[in-house]
Amino acid sequence: MNNCIYKGHVARKRFGQHFLHESTIIDAIVRAIHPEQGQAIVEIGAGMGVLTEPVLKRIDSMTVIELDRDLVTRLSSHPFFKSRLNIIQQNAMMVNFAALSAARGQPLRIFGNLPYNISTPLMFNLFRYIHVIHDMHFMLQKEVVNRLVSGPNSKNYGRLSVMTQYYCHIIPVLEVPRTAFRPVPKVESALVRLVPYSKLPFPVNDFSKLAALTRLAFNQRRKTLRNSLSNLFSAQQMAEQNIDATLRAENLSVEHYCRLANLLAERPVSQD
Secondary structure, eight states: OOOOEETTEEOOGGGTOOEEOOHHHHHHHHHHHOOOTTOEEEEEOOTTSTTHHHHHTTSSOEEEEOOOHHHHHHHHHOTTTTTTEEEEOSOGGGOOHHHHHHHHTSOEEEEEEOOTTTHHHHHHHHHTTGGGEEEEEEEEEHHHHHHHHOOSSSTTOSHHHHHHHHHEEEEEEEEEOGGGEESOOSSOEEEEEEEEOSSOSSOOSOHHHHHHHHHHHHHTTTSBHHHHTTTTOOHHHHHHTTOOTTSBGGGSOHHHHHHHHHHHHTSOOOOO
16 A cells, blocks of 8 residues: 655554544534643643644643644644644553643543554553543544444453443443545444543443453353353352353443443452
8 A cells, every 4th residue: 555645744554544624523622622721631642732732722822632743743833723732742542641640630531533553552552641631532443333332242252342331331422434534444434532530430340350351251252141151250159249151242231231230359369
């Protein structure tokens, strides 16, 4: 595939770069984000600044995270952006969002057109900072958004569904056609809003147990729970949690996974 040159910039495939250019879509995204003066706004993957500029027309300053140094140079030399952007040239996976929030003295409002190749690990990473996040608006592969919102008994329901629904209320906002980007991606996209719960519906005592449990179950999603979780629970123990051991990973609700995670957390730590 040939490199795509857009506005003088060669889109880097390794960074998963696809730049929004459709003005009606850009306007709709900014309206959905609804940035307001004084808020701690953070954009992940500012790119050409097509979302940055209309957001900055509503507020005085914001933080942008951009890994591509050529794009950082563009952003830092842009006459409208000068002195109004706090630019962090870094992989978003390495950014300390808690420190960003502390510097602003308030929770963060995060948005971005996320590269498809890092969207899922990046969201898992952001869950580590959920206590300092007010909300998130992300452009994602439509298939990923479908997985985020899916409930039990669906092919799309998986570990990402459980982990995201544990932390956030999820609202699909806007479907975006492939033609709204340059270069044109092979997949459709969608904008989604993630709003962290002020009070978790099904709190777990040790989140690492939920993470491990869902990984184990969904890595063997074709097996019954009796088989996939046999090293952790007996069929009797599952039955005590109102869980049928003949079901599969995709049949359990978020609440059921949280119950099992808490059961796991209650066990004494082995001294071996």
